[in-house]
Amino acid sequence: MPRNPTMNDVAREARVSLKTVSRHVNGETNIDPELAARIGAAIVKLGYRRNLSAASIRPGRTSKTIGLVFSDLANPYYSTLARAVESVADAAGYLLTIASSNEEGPRHDRLVDRLLEQRVDGLIVVPPRHAARDWSEVPPPIPPLVFLDRPALFSGADAVLADNAGGARDATLALSRAGARRIAFVGDSPDIHTMRERHAGYAAALAEAGMAVDDSLTITTAHTKEQAERAVGALLRDDSADAVFAANNRSTIGALLAFQQAGRRLPLVGFDDFETSLLGNPPVSVVSQDIELMGRTAAESVLGRLRGDTSPVSTRVLPTWLILRGSEKPERN
Known part of the structure; x- marks a missing residue:
C-alpha cells in the first residue's frame, strides 16, 4: 500500500520550506500568494491531507x-x-x-x-x-x-x-389481494435511491394486479412523520385512496397518526418494522429487512x-x- 504524502513531500514539490507549508495548511493567510499557489498545487497533485490523528499514532501503526x-x-x-x-x-x-x-x-x-x-x-x-x-x-x-x-x-x-423493489411489490400485492384498488404510495423524495426502488416495486405490483399508477395517489414529499400525517389526512378527507403503502418507517407512523386523528383507518402496509408496530389494533403489517x-x-x-x-x-x-x-x-x- 502506498504511503500517505507528508508535509515534507509537499514542501519538496512546491520548493518551499516545511514551515511555510505548515502555516498554509493551518490556515494562515500572510503567505506570499505565489508560494501559496505552489503549495496548493502540490497538495492537489500529491493528494496530501492533514493528519489530525498523527499525535496519537506511532510509526507503523494505524x-x-x-x-x-x-x-x-x-x-x-x-x-x-x-x-x-x-x-x-x-x-x-x-x-x-x-x-x-x-x-x-x-x-x-x-x-x-x-x-x-x-x-x-x-x-x-x-x-x-x-x-x-x-x-x-x-x-x-x-x-x-x-x-x-x-x-x-x-x-x-x-x-x-x-x-427495496421486491419488498414494495410484496406489500402492494398484499393490499391488492385484500381488495384495495386505489392504493396510495406515501414516501420521501424519489431523489433517494431507496424511494425510487420502492416506487418501482409498487408500480410493478399495480401493473401485475391490472391497475395503473395514479399520480394523485403518489406522495413523495413525506420526509418527516408530520408531513406523512398531513398527506394521509388529506387522503382520508377526500376518500381518494382505499389503502396506503407507506414507503418507510416515518411514513408509516405518520399514517397511523392520521388514522388516529380521523377516527378511522385505511388498509396499511409499511416498509421497515419498528418497535411499536405491534401496539396497534390491528398491529401494523410491514416489509421487514434485517x-x-x-x-x-x-x-x-x-x-x-x-x-x-x-x-x-x-x-x-x-x-x-x-x-x-x-x-x-x-x-x-
Missing part, C-alpha cells in the same frame, strides 16, 4: 478507526445500522466514528474529508440524495470503502443493499479488505420479507 457517514441521526433505522456496525468494529478492536449528512451533499463531502484527514482505516457511507462531488474527485489514497443502503458511486467500493445484518455485512466487508481481501468488489442485495399482521385488511364496520 488509527484503528472506521468512519460511518449516514443520512439522518434522528431516524431509528440508521441508529440500528450504526449499532450493528459498531458491534463488529468493536469486536475487531476498531473505534467507530459516526456522522450524519442530513441528506446534504456538501455536508456529506465535508464529513468524508474530515474522516479521511483523521486517517480512518475504513469508511462506510450512505450517499446523500444529491451528491455534491464525484468520488473520482476525492484525492487518493481512499481506504477500504463500502456504500450502505444505496448503490456504490465509486468503482473501487463494495455495496450492501436491501431488496437492518442489523446489513450493518454487520458492511462492517465485515471493510474489515475483510483491511485484512487483505483482494476479491473483486461486489454489491450484495439482502432479502426482505412481508409480515402480515392484519392492518392490510379493510376496517370492520
Whole structure:
C-alpha cells in the first residue's frame, strides 16, 4: 500500500520550506500568494491531507478507526445500522466514528474529508440524495470503502443493499389481494435511491394486479412523520385512496397518526418494522429487512479488505420479507 504524502513531500514539490507549508495548511493567510499557489498545487497533485490523528499514532501503526457517514441521526433505522456496525468494529478492536449528512451533499463531502484527514482505516457511507462531488474527485489514497443502503458511486467500493423493489411489490400485492384498488404510495423524495426502488416495486405490483399508477395517489414529499400525517389526512378527507403503502418507517407512523386523528383507518402496509408496530389494533403489517445484518455485512466487508481481501468488489442485495399482521385488511364496520 502506498504511503500517505507528508508535509515534507509537499514542501519538496512546491520548493518551499516545511514551515511555510505548515502555516498554509493551518490556515494562515500572510503567505506570499505565489508560494501559496505552489503549495496548493502540490497538495492537489500529491493528494496530501492533514493528519489530525498523527499525535496519537506511532510509526507503523494505524488509527484503528472506521468512519460511518449516514443520512439522518434522528431516524431509528440508521441508529440500528450504526449499532450493528459498531458491534463488529468493536469486536475487531476498531473505534467507530459516526456522522450524519442530513441528506446534504456538501455536508456529506465535508464529513468524508474530515474522516479521511483523521486517517480512518475504513469508511462506510450512505450517499446523500444529491451528491455534491464525484468520488473520482476525492484525492487518493481512499481506504477500504463500502456504500450502505444505496448503490456504490465509486468503482473501487463494495455495496450492501436491501431488496427495496421486491419488498414494495410484496406489500402492494398484499393490499391488492385484500381488495384495495386505489392504493396510495406515501414516501420521501424519489431523489433517494431507496424511494425510487420502492416506487418501482409498487408500480410493478399495480401493473401485475391490472391497475395503473395514479399520480394523485403518489406522495413523495413525506420526509418527516408530520408531513406523512398531513398527506394521509388529506387522503382520508377526500376518500381518494382505499389503502396506503407507506414507503418507510416515518411514513408509516405518520399514517397511523392520521388514522388516529380521523377516527378511522385505511388498509396499511409499511416498509421497515419498528418497535411499536405491534401496539396497534390491528398491529401494523410491514416489509421487514434485517437492518442489523446489513450493518454487520458492511462492517465485515471493510474489515475483510483491511485484512487483505483482494476479491473483486461486489454489491450484495439482502432479502426482505412481508409480515402480515392484519392492518392490510379493510376496517370492520
